[in-house]
Amino acid sequence: MWVVKIGGSLSHDPALREWLTRLWEVGGGRVVIVPGGGDFADAVRQYQQEWHFDDLAAHNMCLLAMAQYAILMQGVVPELVLASNEERIRRALRDGRVAVWVPTDLMxxxxxxxxxxxxxSDSLAAWLSSLLNAERLVIVKSCDVGAGVPLxxxxxxxxxxxxxxxYVRDANYIVEVFCKSDLDVVRDRLLNVLV
Structure with missing residues:
Protein backbone atom coordinates (compact mmCIF):
# COMPACT_ATOMS: atom_id res chain seq x y z
CA MET A 1 0.00 0.00 0.00
CA TRP A 2 1.14 3.52 -0.84
CA VAL A 3 0.24 6.72 0.95
CA VAL A 4 0.30 9.68 -1.44
CA LYS A 5 0.11 13.11 0.15
CA ILE A 6 -0.97 15.79 -2.32
CA GLY A 7 -0.05 19.27 -1.19
CA GLY A 8 -2.67 21.93 -0.72
CA SER A 9 -0.65 24.10 -3.09
CA LEU A 10 -2.14 22.04 -5.94
CA SER A 11 -5.71 22.96 -5.00
CA HIS A 12 -5.95 25.57 -7.79
CA ASP A 13 -3.68 23.74 -10.24
CA PRO A 14 -4.96 21.66 -13.21
CA ALA A 15 -2.32 19.09 -12.18
CA LEU A 16 -4.59 18.12 -9.27
CA ARG A 17 -7.16 16.52 -11.59
CA GLU A 18 -4.37 14.68 -13.43
CA TRP A 19 -2.89 13.31 -10.20
CA LEU A 20 -6.24 12.21 -8.81
CA THR A 21 -7.33 10.62 -12.10
CA ARG A 22 -4.08 8.71 -12.58
CA LEU A 23 -4.03 7.49 -8.99
CA TRP A 24 -7.64 6.33 -9.36
CA GLU A 25 -6.83 4.58 -12.66
CA VAL A 26 -3.80 2.62 -11.42
CA GLY A 27 -4.00 2.69 -7.62
CA GLY A 28 -7.24 0.88 -6.81
CA GLY A 29 -6.78 -1.24 -3.71
CA ARG A 30 -3.27 0.12 -3.12
CA VAL A 31 -3.37 3.91 -2.69
CA VAL A 32 -4.46 6.15 0.17
CA ILE A 33 -4.43 9.87 -0.63
CA VAL A 34 -3.69 12.37 2.13
CA PRO A 35 -4.88 15.92 1.38
CA GLY A 36 -2.88 18.95 2.40
CA GLY A 37 -4.53 21.96 3.97
CA GLY A 38 -4.09 24.52 1.21
CA ASP A 39 -6.08 27.74 1.28
CA PHE A 40 -8.29 26.25 3.98
CA ALA A 41 -5.32 25.97 6.38
CA ASP A 42 -4.03 29.39 5.34
CA ALA A 43 -7.37 30.81 6.51
CA VAL A 44 -6.81 29.17 9.90
CA ARG A 45 -3.43 30.92 10.19
CA GLN A 46 -5.10 34.25 9.41
CA TYR A 47 -7.86 33.71 11.96
CA GLN A 48 -5.36 32.70 14.62
CA GLN A 49 -3.35 35.87 14.02
CA GLU A 50 -6.52 37.94 14.24
CA TRP A 51 -8.13 36.25 17.25
CA HIS A 52 -5.06 34.90 19.09
CA PHE A 53 -6.56 31.49 19.91
CA ASP A 54 -4.26 28.61 20.87
CA ASP A 55 -2.62 25.99 18.70
CA LEU A 56 -5.04 23.31 19.88
CA ALA A 57 -7.94 25.15 18.24
CA ALA A 58 -5.79 25.81 15.18
CA HIS A 59 -4.88 22.11 14.95
CA ASN A 60 -8.52 21.04 15.01
CA MET A 61 -9.43 23.68 12.45
CA CYS A 62 -6.57 22.52 10.19
CA LEU A 63 -7.85 18.95 10.32
CA LEU A 64 -11.16 20.33 9.10
CA ALA A 65 -9.21 22.21 6.40
CA MET A 66 -7.72 18.90 5.26
CA ALA A 67 -11.21 17.39 5.33
CA GLN A 68 -12.46 20.16 3.04
CA TYR A 69 -9.64 19.47 0.59
CA ALA A 70 -10.47 15.74 0.74
CA ILE A 71 -14.09 16.51 -0.14
CA LEU A 72 -12.89 18.76 -2.96
CA MET A 73 -10.78 15.85 -4.27
CA GLN A 74 -13.75 13.51 -4.26
CA GLY A 75 -15.79 16.22 -5.98
CA VAL A 76 -13.19 16.28 -8.77
CA VAL A 77 -12.99 12.45 -9.03
CA PRO A 78 -16.19 11.01 -7.51
CA GLU A 79 -14.87 7.44 -7.62
CA LEU A 80 -12.50 8.24 -4.74
CA VAL A 81 -13.71 7.02 -1.34
CA LEU A 82 -13.61 9.32 1.69
CA ALA A 83 -12.35 7.46 4.78
CA SER A 84 -11.90 8.91 8.25
CA ASN A 85 -10.18 6.03 10.04
CA GLU A 86 -8.08 2.92 9.56
CA GLU A 87 -11.06 0.57 9.31
CA ARG A 88 -12.71 2.62 6.55
CA ILE A 89 -9.43 3.04 4.69
CA ARG A 90 -8.79 -0.72 4.74
CA ARG A 91 -12.37 -1.45 3.65
CA ALA A 92 -11.99 0.90 0.66
CA LEU A 93 -8.72 -0.80 -0.30
CA ARG A 94 -10.23 -4.29 0.06
CA ASP A 95 -12.99 -3.14 -2.29
CA GLY A 96 -10.33 -2.21 -4.86
CA ARG A 97 -10.86 1.53 -4.42
CA VAL A 98 -8.61 4.51 -3.75
CA ALA A 99 -9.22 6.09 -0.34
CA VAL A 100 -8.89 9.76 0.56
CA TRP A 101 -8.17 10.25 4.23
CA VAL A 102 -10.43 12.63 6.16
CA PRO A 103 -8.39 13.09 9.38
CA THR A 104 -11.15 14.31 11.68
CA ASP A 105 -10.50 11.41 14.09
CA LEU A 106 -7.27 13.23 15.04
CA MET A 107 -9.15 16.17 16.54
CA SER A 121 -0.24 17.40 6.80
CA ASP A 122 3.23 16.17 5.76
CA SER A 123 3.87 14.75 9.23
CA LEU A 124 0.29 13.51 9.49
CA ALA A 125 0.85 11.58 6.25
CA ALA A 126 3.94 10.01 7.82
CA TRP A 127 1.97 9.18 10.96
CA LEU A 128 -0.75 7.53 8.84
CA SER A 129 1.87 5.61 6.83
CA SER A 130 3.20 4.10 10.06
CA LEU A 131 -0.30 3.30 11.32
CA LEU A 132 -1.19 1.53 8.06
CA ASN A 133 2.22 -0.16 7.70
CA ALA A 134 2.56 1.37 4.24
CA GLU A 135 5.23 0.30 1.77
CA ARG A 136 5.85 3.83 0.54
CA LEU A 137 5.04 7.43 1.37
CA VAL A 138 4.97 9.78 -1.61
CA ILE A 139 4.79 13.52 -0.92
CA VAL A 140 3.70 15.65 -3.90
CA LYS A 141 4.62 19.34 -3.88
CA SER A 142 3.90 22.08 -6.39
CA CYS A 143 7.50 23.35 -6.26
CA ASP A 144 10.64 21.77 -7.67
CA VAL A 145 12.20 19.62 -4.95
CA GLY A 146 15.32 18.41 -6.77
CA ALA A 147 16.32 14.78 -7.18
CA GLY A 148 17.95 13.14 -4.19
CA VAL A 149 17.77 16.15 -1.86
CA PRO A 150 17.87 14.87 1.74
CA LEU A 151 14.66 15.17 3.74
CA TYR A 167 8.16 11.11 12.07
CA VAL A 168 10.02 9.18 9.36
CA ARG A 169 13.36 8.66 11.14
CA ASP A 170 12.60 5.01 12.02
CA ALA A 171 10.07 4.41 9.26
CA ASN A 172 9.84 0.94 7.71
CA TYR A 173 8.59 2.44 4.44
CA ILE A 174 10.25 4.31 1.59
CA VAL A 175 9.81 8.10 1.60
CA GLU A 176 9.96 10.07 -1.63
CA VAL A 177 9.20 13.71 -2.38
CA PHE A 178 8.14 14.69 -5.88
CA CYS A 179 7.23 17.79 -7.82
CA LYS A 180 3.76 17.94 -9.39
CA SER A 181 5.39 17.46 -12.82
CA ASP A 182 6.66 13.99 -11.77
CA LEU A 183 3.28 12.32 -12.22
CA ASP A 184 4.46 9.91 -14.91
CA VAL A 185 7.40 8.80 -12.74
CA VAL A 186 5.11 8.02 -9.81
CA ARG A 187 2.54 6.31 -12.07
CA ASP A 188 5.24 4.11 -13.65
CA ARG A 189 6.62 3.12 -10.25
CA LEU A 190 3.16 2.24 -9.01
CA LEU A 191 2.49 0.17 -12.14
CA ASN A 192 5.84 -1.63 -11.80
CA VAL A 193 4.94 -2.63 -8.24
CA LEU A 194 1.62 -3.99 -9.44
CA VAL A 195 3.18 -6.18 -12.15
Whole structure:
Protein backbone atom coordinates (compact mmCIF):
# COMPACT_ATOMS: atom_id res chain seq x y z
CA MET A 1 0.00 0.00 0.00
CA TRP A 2 1.14 3.52 -0.84
CA VAL A 3 0.24 6.72 0.95
CA VAL A 4 0.30 9.68 -1.44
CA LYS A 5 0.11 13.11 0.15
CA ILE A 6 -0.97 15.79 -2.32
CA GLY A 7 -0.05 19.27 -1.19
CA GLY A 8 -2.67 21.93 -0.72
CA SER A 9 -0.65 24.10 -3.09
CA LEU A 10 -2.14 22.04 -5.94
CA SER A 11 -5.71 22.96 -5.00
CA HIS A 12 -5.95 25.57 -7.79
CA ASP A 13 -3.68 23.74 -10.24
CA PRO A 14 -4.96 21.66 -13.21
CA ALA A 15 -2.32 19.09 -12.18
CA LEU A 16 -4.59 18.12 -9.27
CA ARG A 17 -7.16 16.52 -11.59
CA GLU A 18 -4.37 14.68 -13.43
CA TRP A 19 -2.89 13.31 -10.20
CA LEU A 20 -6.24 12.21 -8.81
CA THR A 21 -7.33 10.62 -12.10
CA ARG A 22 -4.08 8.71 -12.58
CA LEU A 23 -4.03 7.49 -8.99
CA TRP A 24 -7.64 6.33 -9.36
CA GLU A 25 -6.83 4.58 -12.66
CA VAL A 26 -3.80 2.62 -11.42
CA GLY A 27 -4.00 2.69 -7.62
CA GLY A 28 -7.24 0.88 -6.81
CA GLY A 29 -6.78 -1.24 -3.71
CA ARG A 30 -3.27 0.12 -3.12
CA VAL A 31 -3.37 3.91 -2.69
CA VAL A 32 -4.46 6.15 0.17
CA ILE A 33 -4.43 9.87 -0.63
CA VAL A 34 -3.69 12.37 2.13
CA PRO A 35 -4.88 15.92 1.38
CA GLY A 36 -2.88 18.95 2.40
CA GLY A 37 -4.53 21.96 3.97
CA GLY A 38 -4.09 24.52 1.21
CA ASP A 39 -6.08 27.74 1.28
CA PHE A 40 -8.29 26.25 3.98
CA ALA A 41 -5.32 25.97 6.38
CA ASP A 42 -4.03 29.39 5.34
CA ALA A 43 -7.37 30.81 6.51
CA VAL A 44 -6.81 29.17 9.90
CA ARG A 45 -3.43 30.92 10.19
CA GLN A 46 -5.10 34.25 9.41
CA TYR A 47 -7.86 33.71 11.96
CA GLN A 48 -5.36 32.70 14.62
CA GLN A 49 -3.35 35.87 14.02
CA GLU A 50 -6.52 37.94 14.24
CA TRP A 51 -8.13 36.25 17.25
CA HIS A 52 -5.06 34.90 19.09
CA PHE A 53 -6.56 31.49 19.91
CA ASP A 54 -4.26 28.61 20.87
CA ASP A 55 -2.62 25.99 18.70
CA LEU A 56 -5.04 23.31 19.88
CA ALA A 57 -7.94 25.15 18.24
CA ALA A 58 -5.79 25.81 15.18
CA HIS A 59 -4.88 22.11 14.95
CA ASN A 60 -8.52 21.04 15.01
CA MET A 61 -9.43 23.68 12.45
CA CYS A 62 -6.57 22.52 10.19
CA LEU A 63 -7.85 18.95 10.32
CA LEU A 64 -11.16 20.33 9.10
CA ALA A 65 -9.21 22.21 6.40
CA MET A 66 -7.72 18.90 5.26
CA ALA A 67 -11.21 17.39 5.33
CA GLN A 68 -12.46 20.16 3.04
CA TYR A 69 -9.64 19.47 0.59
CA ALA A 70 -10.47 15.74 0.74
CA ILE A 71 -14.09 16.51 -0.14
CA LEU A 72 -12.89 18.76 -2.96
CA MET A 73 -10.78 15.85 -4.27
CA GLN A 74 -13.75 13.51 -4.26
CA GLY A 75 -15.79 16.22 -5.98
CA VAL A 76 -13.19 16.28 -8.77
CA VAL A 77 -12.99 12.45 -9.03
CA PRO A 78 -16.19 11.01 -7.51
CA GLU A 79 -14.87 7.44 -7.62
CA LEU A 80 -12.50 8.24 -4.74
CA VAL A 81 -13.71 7.02 -1.34
CA LEU A 82 -13.61 9.32 1.69
CA ALA A 83 -12.35 7.46 4.78
CA SER A 84 -11.90 8.91 8.25
CA ASN A 85 -10.18 6.03 10.04
CA GLU A 86 -8.08 2.92 9.56
CA GLU A 87 -11.06 0.57 9.31
CA ARG A 88 -12.71 2.62 6.55
CA ILE A 89 -9.43 3.04 4.69
CA ARG A 90 -8.79 -0.72 4.74
CA ARG A 91 -12.37 -1.45 3.65
CA ALA A 92 -11.99 0.90 0.66
CA LEU A 93 -8.72 -0.80 -0.30
CA ARG A 94 -10.23 -4.29 0.06
CA ASP A 95 -12.99 -3.14 -2.29
CA GLY A 96 -10.33 -2.21 -4.86
CA ARG A 97 -10.86 1.53 -4.42
CA VAL A 98 -8.61 4.51 -3.75
CA ALA A 99 -9.22 6.09 -0.34
CA VAL A 100 -8.89 9.76 0.56
CA TRP A 101 -8.17 10.25 4.23
CA VAL A 102 -10.43 12.63 6.16
CA PRO A 103 -8.39 13.09 9.38
CA THR A 104 -11.15 14.31 11.68
CA ASP A 105 -10.50 11.41 14.09
CA LEU A 106 -7.27 13.23 15.04
CA MET A 107 -9.15 16.17 16.54
CA UNK A 108 -7.97 16.69 20.11
CA UNK A 109 -9.52 17.92 23.36
CA UNK A 110 -6.13 18.61 24.94
CA UNK A 111 -2.77 19.61 23.41
CA UNK A 112 -0.23 16.96 22.42
CA UNK A 113 2.78 16.59 20.14
CA UNK A 114 0.62 17.05 17.03
CA UNK A 115 -1.13 20.25 18.05
CA UNK A 116 1.35 22.80 16.71
CA UNK A 117 2.33 24.45 13.44
CA UNK A 118 5.53 22.37 13.19
CA UNK A 119 3.32 19.34 12.50
CA UNK A 120 1.41 19.76 9.25
CA SER A 121 -0.24 17.40 6.80
CA ASP A 122 3.23 16.17 5.76
CA SER A 123 3.87 14.75 9.23
CA LEU A 124 0.29 13.51 9.49
CA ALA A 125 0.85 11.58 6.25
CA ALA A 126 3.94 10.01 7.82
CA TRP A 127 1.97 9.18 10.96
CA LEU A 128 -0.75 7.53 8.84
CA SER A 129 1.87 5.61 6.83
CA SER A 130 3.20 4.10 10.06
CA LEU A 131 -0.30 3.30 11.32
CA LEU A 132 -1.19 1.53 8.06
CA ASN A 133 2.22 -0.16 7.70
CA ALA A 134 2.56 1.37 4.24
CA GLU A 135 5.23 0.30 1.77
CA ARG A 136 5.85 3.83 0.54
CA LEU A 137 5.04 7.43 1.37
CA VAL A 138 4.97 9.78 -1.61
CA ILE A 139 4.79 13.52 -0.92
CA VAL A 140 3.70 15.65 -3.90
CA LYS A 141 4.62 19.34 -3.88
CA SER A 142 3.90 22.08 -6.39
CA CYS A 143 7.50 23.35 -6.26
CA ASP A 144 10.64 21.77 -7.67
CA VAL A 145 12.20 19.62 -4.95
CA GLY A 146 15.32 18.41 -6.77
CA ALA A 147 16.32 14.78 -7.18
CA GLY A 148 17.95 13.14 -4.19
CA VAL A 149 17.77 16.15 -1.86
CA PRO A 150 17.87 14.87 1.74
CA LEU A 151 14.66 15.17 3.74
CA UNK A 152 16.29 17.30 6.44
CA UNK A 153 17.36 19.80 3.77
CA UNK A 154 13.81 19.92 2.39
CA UNK A 155 12.53 20.52 5.93
CA UNK A 156 15.10 23.29 6.50
CA UNK A 157 13.95 24.94 3.27
CA UNK A 158 10.32 24.81 4.42
CA UNK A 159 9.29 22.38 1.68
CA UNK A 160 8.50 19.77 4.36
CA UNK A 161 7.37 20.64 7.87
CA UNK A 162 9.87 20.82 10.74
CA UNK A 163 8.64 17.64 12.45
CA UNK A 164 8.56 15.48 9.33
CA UNK A 165 12.04 13.99 9.67
CA UNK A 166 11.29 12.94 13.25
CA TYR A 167 8.16 11.11 12.07
CA VAL A 168 10.02 9.18 9.36
CA ARG A 169 13.36 8.66 11.14
CA ASP A 170 12.60 5.01 12.02
CA ALA A 171 10.07 4.41 9.26
CA ASN A 172 9.84 0.94 7.71
CA TYR A 173 8.59 2.44 4.44
CA ILE A 174 10.25 4.31 1.59
CA VAL A 175 9.81 8.10 1.60
CA GLU A 176 9.96 10.07 -1.63
CA VAL A 177 9.20 13.71 -2.38
CA PHE A 178 8.14 14.69 -5.88
CA CYS A 179 7.23 17.79 -7.82
CA LYS A 180 3.76 17.94 -9.39
CA SER A 181 5.39 17.46 -12.82
CA ASP A 182 6.66 13.99 -11.77
CA LEU A 183 3.28 12.32 -12.22
CA ASP A 184 4.46 9.91 -14.91
CA VAL A 185 7.40 8.80 -12.74
CA VAL A 186 5.11 8.02 -9.81
CA ARG A 187 2.54 6.31 -12.07
CA ASP A 188 5.24 4.11 -13.65
CA ARG A 189 6.62 3.12 -10.25
CA LEU A 190 3.16 2.24 -9.01
CA LEU A 191 2.49 0.17 -12.14
CA ASN A 192 5.84 -1.63 -11.80
CA VAL A 193 4.94 -2.63 -8.24
CA LEU A 194 1.62 -3.99 -9.44
CA VAL A 195 3.18 -6.18 -12.15
Missing amino acids: RATPDSMTNWDTT DVLAARGILDRRFTA
